[in-house]
Amino acid sequence: MISLTKPITIPTHSKPKSLIHYYSRPTRINIVGAEAVDYTYPGGGMGVHTGRDPNVKKPAWLRQKAPQGRAQCPNIGECWNGGGDGIATATIMLLGDTCTRGCRFCAVKTSRNPSPPDPMEPENTAKAIASWGVDYIVLTSVDRDDLPDGGSGHFACTVEAMKSLSPDIMVECLTSDFRGDLNAVTSLVHSGLDVFAHNVETVKRLQRIVRDPRAGYEQSLSVLKHAKLCKEGMITKTSIMLGLGESDEEVKEAMADLRAIDVDILTLGQYLQPTPLHLTVKEYVTPEKFTFWKDYGESIGFRYVASGPLVRSSYRAGELFVKTMVREKNIFSTTGS
Numbered sequence: 001m002i003s004l005t006k007p008i009t010i011p012t013h014s015k016p017k018s019l020i021h022y023y024s025r026p027t028r029i030n031i032v033g034a035e036a037v038d039y040t041y042p043g044g045g046m047g048v049h050t051g052r053d054p055n056v057k058k059p060a061w062l063r064q065k066a067p068q069g070r071a072q073c074p075n076i077g078e079c080w081n082g083g084g085d086g087i088a089t090a091t092i093m094l095l096g097d098t099c100t101r102g103c104r105f106c107a108v109k110t111s112r113n114p115s116p117p118d119p120m121e122p123e124n125t126a127k128a129i130a131s132w133g134v135d136y137i138v139l140t141s142v143d144r145d146d147l148p149d150g151g152s153g154h155f156a157c158t159v160e161a162m163k164s165l166s167p168d169i170m171v172e173c174l175t176s177d178f179r180g181d182l183n184a185v186t187s188l189v190h191s192g193l194d195v196f197a198h199n200v201e202t203v204k205r206l207q208r209i210v211r212d213p214r215a216g217y218e219q220s221l222s223v224l225k226h227a228k229l230c231k232e233g234m235i236t237k238t239s240i241m242l243g244l245g246e247s248d249e250e251v252k253e254a255m256a257d258l259r260a261i262d263v264d265i266l267t268l269g270q271y272l273q274p275t276p277l278h279l280t281v282k283e284y285v286t287p288e289k290f291t292f293w294k295d296y297g298e299s300i301g302f303r304y305v306a307s308g309p310l311v312r313s314s315y316r317a318g319e320l321f322v323k324t325m326v327r328e329k330n331i332f333s334t335t336g337s
């Protein structure tokens with residue numbers, strides 16, 4: 001559900017406890033798939049190797065220094081201050097920092113029984129956001145398979161509280177698959193959010209290698225399809241990591257599958273290994289290839305594609321586009337034209 005690594009920690013004196021800051025923690029490694037080889041090193045295990053020479057250094061386009069002081073995301077300046085279009089964006093993680101799943105690309109903490117959600121989180125989050133003056137909020141979370149609704153109700157309460165205090169704010173929810181529970185998807189979609197996002201993360205063939213076995217390609221497609229169908233005009237969004245060994249044909253197949261269920265926005269970014277215990281990078285995809293995928297994606301009907309080595313699923317992916325789209329939709333429904 002959460003794509004790629006190192007989301008931002010938001011600089012604020014009034015942040016709720018759950019703001020995103022998940023760092024390098026080893027997760028479970030279950031080797032699945034013929035290509036996987038386990039390496040060991042003196043300090044413990046080394047990540048499942050996807051085929052690239054582990055001694056190959058990162059290319060220059062990925063050796064960008066993160067801003068000093070407060071965050072490890074290279075794009076935080078643009079997110080927080082606005083990226084030239086004047087839209088300030090923030091990302092918040094709800095439902096705690098501990099996930100019930102263990103995907104092999106993700107460095108979030110895992111446990112079968114994380115702490116119960118903070119019942120005050122929706123209200124406190126809405127109050128904090130109202131005081132920040134940001135335009136666009138991405139709400140995301142760990143997976144909470146321990147909760148009967150997977151956390152959908154908690155998400156929905158947060159959106160409702162946020163829209164009540166800040167009616168003009170745009171809210172994107174980047175959610176889990178709720179174990180495929182379409183009622184959970186419906187209740188969240190009807191909470192007032194502007195964009196429903198759920199990440200397929202990788203191509204069909206690599207799902208079992210990359211994601212927790214409880215996740216899956218078909219399940220993710222079903223969640224995205226339902227979100228689109230259960231509310232007219234719902235904007236849907238997903239993300240794919242590149243560099244895990246996927247072929248061009250497999251990327252095209254995934255894009256076609258996403259277009260077949262009318263997903264509007266796609267983000268593509270480079271997978272980076274968060275710790276030596278996680279999946280290694282198979283390939284550093286060139287910036288030119290990312291541009292190719294943007295053009296290709298828009299040519300087959302995505303309304304917006306953000307594609308680049310440092311693009312992250314919650315990074316400024318189409319906020320301006322979404323704002324314009326939502327406003328047009330509102331004008332349309334007011335005038336009936």
Ligand code: SF4
Pocket residue numbers: 001002003099100101102103106107108141142143212
């Ligand atoms: S389901 Fe949990 S382990 Fe998998 S990507 Fe999301 S937060 Fe990370």
